[in-house]
Amino acid sequence: MNARKGREAQWEKEGYLAVEDLLSEDDLAKLRYRFDDFARQGQYLSESTDRFKLTSFESISDPSAIQGNAVQVVAEPHEIDGQIMELARDSRILDIVEIALGPNIQLYYSMVFMKPPSVGNNAPWHQDFSFYAHTRADLVHVQIYFDDSTVENGCLRIVPGSRKLGLLNHFKDGVFTGELQGDTSQYDEQEVVLPMKAGGMVMWHTMTLHRSYPNKSTKQRRALVLAYKNPDVRLMGGAWNTSAEVRSVGLMVRGQDPTGQLLSAH
Numbered sequence: 001m002n003a004r005k006g007r008e009a010q011w012e013k014e015g016y017l018a019v020e021d022l023l024s025e026d027d028l029a030k031l032r033y034r035f036d037d038f039a040r041q042g043q044y045l046s047e048s049t050d051r052f053k054l055t056s057f058e059s060i061s062d063p064s065a066i067q068g069n070a071v072q073v074v075a076e077p078h079e080i081d082g083q084i085m086e087l088a089r090d091s092r093i094l095d096i097v098e099i100a101l102g103p104n105i106q107l108y109y110s111m112v113f114m115k116p117p118s119v120g121n122n123a124p125w126h127q128d129f130s131f132y133a134h135t136r137a138d139l140v141h142v143q144i145y146f147d148d149s150t151v152e153n154g155c156l157r158i159v160p161g162s163r164k165l166g167l168l169n170h171f172k173d174g175v176f177t178g179e180l181q182g183d184t185s186q187y188d189e190q191e192v193v194l195p196m197k198a199g200g201m202v203m204w205h206t207m208t209l210h211r212s213y214p215n216k217s218t219k220q221r222r223a224l225v226l227a228y229k230n231p232d233v234r235l236m237g238g239a240w241n242t243s244a245e246v247r248s249v250g251l252m253v254r255g256q257d258p259t260g261q262l263l264s265a266h
């Protein structure tokens with residue numbers, strides 16, 4: 001089986017792909033500088049903005065840890081940085097995304113995701129689709145690592161094949177929690193731990209169950225997250241089968257939008 005066929009088979013069966021050595025050391029160096037810049041800009045903010053999501057780390061007792069606010073998320077960095085925009089359109093990434101979505105690919109959103117040393121965030125089991133229901137689950141998330149992502153600094157953990165479970169319950173007492181509810185022990189047992197070297201990428205299906213632990217190491221873990229979708233998949237909202245439904249949102253990065261929605265007037 002050639003590499004592409006092997007990846008297609010793994011994607012179909014397991015709902016994730018891990019690709020090492022996607023970016024070169026040069027690619028990484030250019031963007032690490034930019035990530036440092038984002039972290040510095042965050043130091044001047046006293047509260048989160050639409051662009052910078054700060055997390056307060058004051059309660060952490062480890063004296064070597066960051067104290068006070070630190071940037072955890074930079075939203076839509078491709079809008080403010082040409083190199084990140086270029087990366088979102090990079091054929092090395094899109095060739096992998098094409099395995100999941102086919103030839104027409106839309107960038108849905110982007111995010112710089114930082115896990116500072118000793119404090120980075122805990123993400124319990126969840127399916128990304130629970131955050132943004134669409135008319136079909138033809139969406140993927142890509143994480144590109146700018147530092148080694150290790151067991152110690154809170155690497156990604158996924159449940160292979162879980163995309164086929166459909167959407168599971170993330171509600172408690174009628175309120176959305178962003179976290180899988182109920183007994184999760186069967187998923188704990190099935191999880192695959194995915195440490196990756198800087199320059200590698202993981203792609204997972206929007207229904208694939210995943211989680212990560214906080215960063216317990218002294219090393220930061222920075223990643224660029226790119227969410228892509230098939231352009232004929234529509235965000236649910238309004239009347240789903242009429243022209244009044246919510247319009248497709250995003251930037252075409254490969255192929256065409258067969259629905260014409262991005263150009264249509266309604």
Ligand SMILES: O=C(O)CCC(=O)C(=O)O
Pocket residue numbers: 123128141143154155156210211212213225
């Ligand atoms: O990489 C992580 O630590 C968690 C990422 C995650 O859960 C997500 O992007 O949905």
